Amino acid sequence: MFTPSKKIPSFGVTASTSSNGLTTLTAPTTSVQPAFGTTILTRDDNSEVTNSSETREPRPQFTFLGLKLESPWRNMDWTEERRTSLMETITSYRPSCEEVPQARILLLGPVSSGKSSFISSVQSVFNGRVTNRAMVGSFSSGFTKKLQSFNIRGKKGEGHTGLVLCDTMGMSEDGMTGLTLHDILSVVKGHVPEGHKFSPDQPVSASETVGYVKRPSLKDKVHCVVFVVDASKITTYPKGLSTTFKQLRKHISDLGVHQVALLTHVDQVCLQTAKDVTGVYESRTIQDVMGKAAALLGMSTSYIVPVKNYSSELDLDVNTDVLLLSAVDHILQYADLYFQDNAPHNKELKTALDL
Ligand SMILES: Nc1nc2c(ncn2[C@@H]2O[C@H](COP(=O)(O)OP(=O)(O)OP(=O)(O)O)[C@@H](O)[C@H]2O)c(=O)[nH]1
Numbered sequence: 001m002f003t004p005s006k007k008i009p010s011f012g013v014t015a016s017t018s019s020n021g022l023t024t025l026t027a028p029t030t031s032v033q034p035a036f037g038t039t040i041l042t043r044d045d046n047s048e049v050t051n052s053s054e055t056r057e058p059r060p061q062f063t064f065l066g067l068k069l070e071s072p073w074r075n076m077d078w079t080e081e082r083r084t085s086l087m088e089t090i091t092s093y094r095p096s097c098e099e100v101p102q103a104r105i106l107l108l109g110p111v112s113s114g115k116s117s118f119i120s121s122v123q124s125v126f127n128g129r130v131t132n133r134a135m136v137g138s139f140s141s142g143f144t145k146k147l148q149s150f151n152i153r154g155k156k157g158e159g160h161t162g163l164v165l166c167d168t169m170g171m172s173e174d175g176m177t178g179l180t181l182h183d184i185l186s187v188v189k190g191h192v193p194e195g196h197k198f199s200p201d202q203p204v205s206a207s208e209t210v211g212y213v214k215r216p217s218l219k220d221k222v223h224c225v226v227f228v229v230d231a232s233k234i235t236t237y238p239k240g241l242s243t244t245f246k247q248l249r250k251h252i253s254d255l256g257v258h259q260v261a262l263l264t265h266v267d268q269v270c271l272q273t274a275k276d277v278t279g280v281y282e283s284r285t286i287q288d289v290m291g292k293a294a295a296l297l298g299m300s301t302s303y304i305v306p307v308k309n310y311s312s313e314l315d316l317d318v319n320t321d322v323l324l325l326s327a328v329d330h331i332l333q334y335a336d337l338y339f340q341d342n343a344p345h346n347k348e349l350k351t352a353l354d355l
C-alpha cells in the first residue's frame with residue numbers, strides 16, 4: 001500500500017511512502033534522473049534495500065543516497081534562545097569604523113536565484129511575520145532591475161540595524177544578458193546611485209549615469225559581496241557562469257572586498273529538509289550540492305551557507321529563522337574583515353607596521 005503521491009516540481013517525479021517504511025521517488029516512464037548525486041533505494045532509517053523483492057516495482061524508483069548523514073557536518077542550535085541571541089547580535093552590530101554607519105552588503109547571482117527573497121525573508125524575521133517588501137516593484141515586473149538598498153530594521157521600535165542589503169538585477173549567465181561585470185564593479189566601488197535602473201546596453205558611466213557618484217567615500221562602497229545560487233539549478237547553470245563567477249571574484253578580491261555565498265532553495269533538493277529544515281546539515285544531498293556550488297563559485301564550502309527563504313509560507317518558523325539569521329551573522333563576519341582592513345585608523349596602523 002502506498003500513501004497518495006505528491007508531485008515534486010523540480011524533476012516531475014512522484015513521492016510515496018509505503019507501509020514497509022520505504023520513501024520512494026518514482027520517475028515518469030521516460031525516466032528522469034535527478035541531476036545531482038548518486039541515487040539508491042533506502043528506508044527511512046537509512047538502511048539500504050538489498051532484497052530485490054522489496055525493490056520490484058513497475059517503474060524506476062529511487063530516494064536520494066544516504067538521505068541522512070550519521071551526524072550533522074555543522075553544528076547548529078535550533079532553539080528560540082538561539083534565534084533571540086542572533087537577532088540581538090545583528091541588531092547591535094555596528095561596523096568597526098566610525099565613518100561608516102552601516103555595512104553595505106551586495107547580493108549578486110543569476111536571475112531567480114533568490115536574492116530579493118532573502119532580503120524579504122530577513123526583513124520578515126525582524127518584523128515577526130512574513131512580508132514581501134523587497135519584492136515590491138521588482139517581482140511584479142518579473143525581475144529586479146534596479147539597485148535597491150534595504151535598511152534592515154530591528155524588532156518593532158528598535159530602529160535600523162547596522163546592516164543594509166543591496167538588491168540588484170540578476171547577473172549575466174552567458175556574458176550577454178543581465179548585469180555586466182563592468183556594472184557590478186561600479187556598484188562595488190560605490191559609483192552607482194540608489195535606484196539606478198540597469199540596462200545591458202547602457203553601461204554605468206560618469207557621463208551618462210544620472211547621479212553617478214564620482215568620489216565615493218568608504219560608506220558608499222560595498223563592504224561584502226554575497227553570491228546567491230539556487231541549489232535546484234546547480235548542475236544546470238550554463239558552463240559560462242562558472243567562468244563569470246571566477247572572473248568576478250578576482251576583480252572583487254582586488255578591491256579588497258570579501259565574498260561569501262548563499263545556497264537557496266535547499267527545500268527543493270531534499271524532501272527531508274523541506275519537511276524539517278533542522279536536517280539541512282544532515283542531508284547528504286545538500287552536502288553534495290554545497291560541494292558543487294563551491295566548484296561553480298570557485299570558493300571553499302566554508303564560505304557557503306544554505307538557506308531556505310520564505311516563499312509560499314504565511315507564518316514564520318523558528319528553525320527557518322535560525323538558518324536565515326545564521327546566514328546574516330556569517331555575512332557580517334566577512335563585512336567586518338573589510339572594516340578591519342580599510343578603516344582609516346587601521347590603515348595608518350598597518351602602514352606604520354609595514355614600514
Ligand atoms: N522553495 C523555495 N523557493 C524560493 C527560495 N528562494 C526563492 N524562492 C522562489 O524563487 C523565485 C525567485 O526568487 P527571487 O527572490 O525573485 O529571485 P531573484 O534572485 O531576486 O530574481 P531576479 O530579481 O529576477 O534576479 C520566487 O518565486 C521565490 O519565491 C527558497 O529558498 N525556496
Ligand SMILES: [Mg+2]
Pocket residue numbers: 115116117138143144167168
Ligand atoms: Mg530580485
